[in-house]
Amino acid sequence: MHPRLKEILVHKRSEVESLRKRGLPDGSGKGLSPVRDFKKAISKPDRIGLIAEIKFASPSAGMIRERTDPCAIGRMYEENGVSAISLLTDSRFFGGDLNDLPRLKEAVSVPVLRKDFILDEIQLRESFLYGADAILLIARILSKEELKELIAVSKALGLIPLTEIHNCDDLEKAVDGGAEIIGINNRDLDTFGVSLQTTLDLAPLIPKGCVKVSESGISGKEEIGLLRRAGIQAVLVGTSIMKNGEMAAKLRELVCACNPARERDDRG
DSSP states (O other): OOOOHHHHHHHHHHHHHHHHHOOOOOTTTTTOOOOHHHHHHHHHTTOOOEEEEESSSEETTOOOOOOOOOOHHHHHHTTTTEEEEEEEETTTTTTOOTHHHHHHHHHOOSOEESOOOSSSHHHHHHHHHHTTTTEEEGEEEEEHHHHHHHHHHHHHHHHHHHHESSSHHHHHHHHTTSSSEEEEEOOHHHHHHHHHHHHHHHHHGOOTSEEEEEEOOSSSHHHHHHHHHHHHHHHHHHEHHTTTTHHHHHHHHHHHOOOHHHHHHHHH
């Protein structure tokens, strides 16, 4: 495990302990829209679902984009045809803010994924109260028992877990834990290196019936075409959108690559 990731997890465990001590806020979710169907949104037939991410920084890339209003970005994402939105809520390492989550939920009508380092059930209940429709669970940082429990609690709350894997051991954990949406992270959490070959190797091993998502290292139509041929049903793209000077144009390129019918319509 990369030293930076170890640092993140130490800090995240401290955050969890603080959350346990102060407890969850009362009535955080009052007035929020009902939970939206993340799974359905990203797994429509004859297209690849685009999960567009809002993140302003990362440990591997540093500062990606100057922080602006996530709601404005989210509305622009939706206007350009994304299937769902992923919001980084970690503040120290990714420049996120959990308080953006309920605001974003009300600003858009597509499902919103809370992306963070989820280690404990209380973070799931927090995610629900703040309006998340789905959450990320990272197999690498959880034991088999922890992952199974968090998947079960997520489903009980009505949240959809996107279970992230990077190797066969992770995949076994995810399947045994009851994961229905499996995200293949092309980033190696030991080195932070990225290779789409990870998806190409693991996708055929994922059981039929699971939604297959590819994450990291996806920047254009060439990669999306390759992933489509590998049977991938959705992609999660963040950095290549957020760092682009013409975000809307980049989104349209990606959406058209994900949806061949739309690309043909745009060509007239």
